[in-house]
Structures are given as structure tokens and as C-alpha cells.
Amino acid sequence: MEWLTEFPDLGTSTLRNIRLTVDGAFRDFTRAYGESIELLFEPVKWFLINSENFMTDMPWPLILGIVAVLVWIASRSWKITLSSVVVLIVIGLFGMWEDTMKTIAMTFVATVLAIIFGIPIGIGMSRSNRVQSVVNPILDIMQTMPSFVYLIPVIMLFGIGKVPGLIAVIIYAIPPIIRLTNLGIRLVDKDVLEAADAFGSSSWQRLKNVQMPLALPTIMAGINQTIMMALAMVVVASMVGVQGLGQQVLRAINNQYFTLGVLNGLAIVGVAIIFDRASQAYGQRLQRHTEVVHG
């Protein structure tokens, strides 16, 4: 009865061959195209490095001022603006200013790229059920596959560094913005769309004037989730060489520095709360006119 307790697998040698073949093929691919792919990502690298330099070179009072202004523009709330500034000051007092700036720069770049790629993909999905049925399972894989697994080919292509970390963060954080762009557009009131058609809108005009503005609150919710997931990913990304708060958490884990871990962890939470409150308040302000008050 051994065949019942032991699952009849393909056999050690077959499995080994499969592994060797796939790994070999990918290694060959890396050797052949690695450099050109790396070249393709040069602009991304440039964007990331400049954002980081901007954040770290800028005098800290200016950064505090910029953050306050941006949070105010987004939320129009003194409470949120003031708390954001206080959180950053506390972070600075505990000596985590530089790492926090690097993390914010990374999150910012990842979010901007996720928006640039995510929104058009979401629009494409909303226009065709076929595209939707292809993209949805891919998004499921991106969200459930352990991030370490897709880090492997990325590292094989780029080596250890900022860019592979950024790619991992984007892969992990982009699904919500794609999904919610798609959903937001699909939920747009059919009557309003019909009116836009009746007046002779072209399909670009109907996207620009009706679908995008009405989907915007939903898309903002997607952006908010994307930011949160990007922040959550910075610890994992630090394993492949991304600097910032995540790196310190990693150091704390390896050396069992409890206080260091907690402080840096709390700093990530603080940054997350600032991003979250500001973007949610902005989303709510967008929603104001869409609510039906009179029937």
C-alpha cells in the first residue's frame, strides 16, 4: 500500500530536470537581455535617486513646511495638518529623520509609478470584459504570491539595489489602483453616461468628462490603499537593498534590538497615518458633489 501513502510524484530526476531547464533558460535570458532591460529602467532609477536626494538634502524645516502645505491642500483640516507635523518632529527627535525621508521618497515614487501604469490598465479593464477576465487573475497572483518569490527573478535581472526593491513594491502595491479604477468606471451612473452620449460625446470626451470625474472618489480610495501597501512593503524591500526605515527594522530583527525595531516600526506607522488621513480626507472632499441630497 505504499503507493497510497506516498503521492506518486513525477520523480526526483524529472523534477530536477525541469528546475534545471527553467533556471537555465532564465539565466540565459538574463545574460542576453539583462543589460538592455536595466537600461530600460534607467529613467525609473533616475527618478528614484533624485526623489531621495531631494528629500534628504533639503533642510528639515523646509520639508516640514512642504508636508504641512501638501497635507493642508489635500485635507483642508488643521487637525490633520498639525498632527502630521508633530508626528514628523517626533520621528526626527528620535533620530530617524534620514531613514524616514528615504522611505517617503520610495513610497512616493512607487505610488506615482503605480498611478501612471495602474490607471490606464484599469481603464482598459473597464472597457472590455475580456480584458477584465484576463487581468483579474494576474492581479490575484500579484497579491497572493509571496513577495520573496518574485524578488528572485528581479534580483537575477538587476542584482541587489534600489530598482529591484522598487519593482517589488510596485508589483505588490499596484493591484488596488487597477481594481478600483475599473470598478469606479463600471459603477458610473448609466443615466448620466446616456446623457453624455445623447449630446454626441466622443468616447474620449465621455471618459474625460464623465467616467473619470465620477470614478475619481473610488480611484482615490485605490490610491490610498496603494500607498498603504507600498509602505507595508518597505521592510521586505529592504532585504534587497532598499534603504530607509525598513532597513533598520531588518537590522533590529537580525540583532534582536527590541527598541530599535519598535521605534522604526512606529515611524512607519506614523508615516502611514499621515498619508492615509490626508488622502482619505481628499477623497471625501471629491465625493461632496456626487452625493444625492434631493431626490
Place this chain on the structure above:
Amino acid sequence: MAEQHTGIGISIKNLYKIFGSNPEAYIDAVKGGMTKTELNEKHNHVLGLKDINIDMPGGSIQVVMGLSGSGKSTLIRHINRLIDPTAGEVIVGDEDVVKMNETELREFRRHRTAMVFQKFALLPHRTVLENTVYGLEIQGVPREEQEKHARRWISRVGLDGFEDNYPNQLSGGMQQRVGLARALTNDAPILLMDEAFSALDPLIRMDMQSVLLDLQKEIRKTVVFITHDLDEALRLGDRIAILRDGEVVQQGTKQEIVLRPADEYISSFVREVNRGRVISVDMVMTPLSGEPQGMPIRSGTVLEVSAKKMTDSNASFAHVTDADGKPIGALDIQEVISAMVTPVDHETAA
């Protein structure tokens, strides 16, 4: 932009609409007499419209009336082809809307038609002014001109001072005024109104009907007005077509419909109508024999008014005159009154 339109007529010919996955497969069977029920139960397709033929003269208000589900919305959406027909023609002016390609259709919708919707369908993220300019904006008209036209119509529908409000800050009646201003700003010769006032409270509804009638005296557009309400139909319609289960059961002037309902279905509609306010003396006058007797009454006067005039002056007889004062028929107070009170039974009325 021209204010006056001599009016573009609309002529709907042999129009059929079948909803379902494969409408073409059943069009011949439906033309051959398959019923809506059979099509639905055996083949799982919905017969939306069946052999519709309506001629709508330019510059007048054509009402299409029917109960909910009778196909009114489906019919009006064929005129600007928001719905594609399964068979038939929709001739607007001298063009067949059904044969237009995408670009032609877009131009047609931009310049020939404007539409007002039951649920208003305003853009919630735009102010009253921004909603009103929408049609001109997508045509690429310069902003200054867009606003000039929009502000004029906003004012004409009574929304002065609300230009910068958002739709959700306005009551239903005011929102529909925006809908009307948006349609009129387009300055298209055809105005399509799908139950435009049905969602409004009765008083506001009467108000909007007056606004429309007042405007129509000036703009003379070809208006297609959908309603499920007979009073509204009689108040607004120059001509009325009645739909049931996707078929036209009767069409004609409102007087023809009230006086001679084609079947039991329509009699049941018109039974409650205040006939004295709908039927004009022209429908009950008899040919002149000899000299015109009694007081003159203008052609087009409704029975109620003429009965009041005649009884006030104790006259049993009167004569009807045309616009130039020429006598064209004789009136007997007996007949005026009996036409006002007789409930119509379609068998005897025919």
C-alpha cells in the same frame, strides 16, 4: 445661431425592435405575426416595438403616451439612435438615422437633437452653468459663446442666480430646469423629452408644462414628449400616439382621441378626462345652413369656455368663426353640453 426653426419632421417607418441575443433570427417571424408572449416564452426574446409608423410634423409637439413598459423609452431612443432598431427606418428631415455611421451619428446628435431625461441625468460634479454648456463644449464652441448661450437659457428657465450651484443643492423641479436649459442651449431643432416631468410633484409639474408651452411658442422645435399621464398628454400634445405592448394603438389629435377612442384600452384612459377643457367647438359644430345665428365664437375655443359664453348671454345658438372672423359652422348649446358630459363608449362613439 438661428432661433426660429421651420421645424424638421420626423417620420418613423415600419420600426421593429427585438431585445435579446439574436434578434435578427426572429424578425421575420414577428413580421409574420408572432406575438410578444410567444416570442418571450418560446424564444426568450423581448418584443420592444412592433411595426411603428408615426409621422411627426416639424415644429409641433408630438406626445407618445402609454403605460409603463409599453415601449415609450425604447421608441424615443430610436430617434437619436441610443438604441439600434432591428428593422425599419427613422427619417429625420431627409436623412435616415438608421443608416448613419458613427461620425455622422455623433454630428447628428450634436446638432440636430437634444434630450431631457426622466431622472435628469445631470453631471453631479459640474455646476448648473457647467452642465448647461456641456453640449456646446463638446462641439468645440469657444467658451465665451458657450456661456453666453447657456446664461440666456438658464435665465429663460428661471434659474437666475443658481449658475454656480451643484445639482445636488437644487430641488427636483430646479434640476429638471437645468436639464431643459442644457437641452435648449444646444439649439437643436429636435427636442426629445422622455418622461421629463414624471418625477416631479404635481404642482411643479404643471409649472414645468407651462414653461415648456411658453418656450415652444417662441422656439418652435419639433418636440417628442413621452408621458404616461393623459392630462399631461392632452395639455402639451399637438398630436398624440398611444402605445401598448410596443404597438401604436391609436394616433391623432387630442380631440380625435378623446372623442373617438379606438378601443377599450384608450376609452379607459380618456373616461376621466375633463372633456369640456379638451374638445374644441370645431369638433361639434355643424355645417352652416343659411345665415349664421347668434354670437360668434372663435374656432379652437374649448367647449367649457363656449358653453359659458353662450349661457352667460342666454343664447341657444352661436356660430364658429375662423381667424379672419368668417363664419365656418353652427353651434347648438344642446350639443355643446352633451359633448361635454357624454362618457365615451368606444362602440357607440365609432
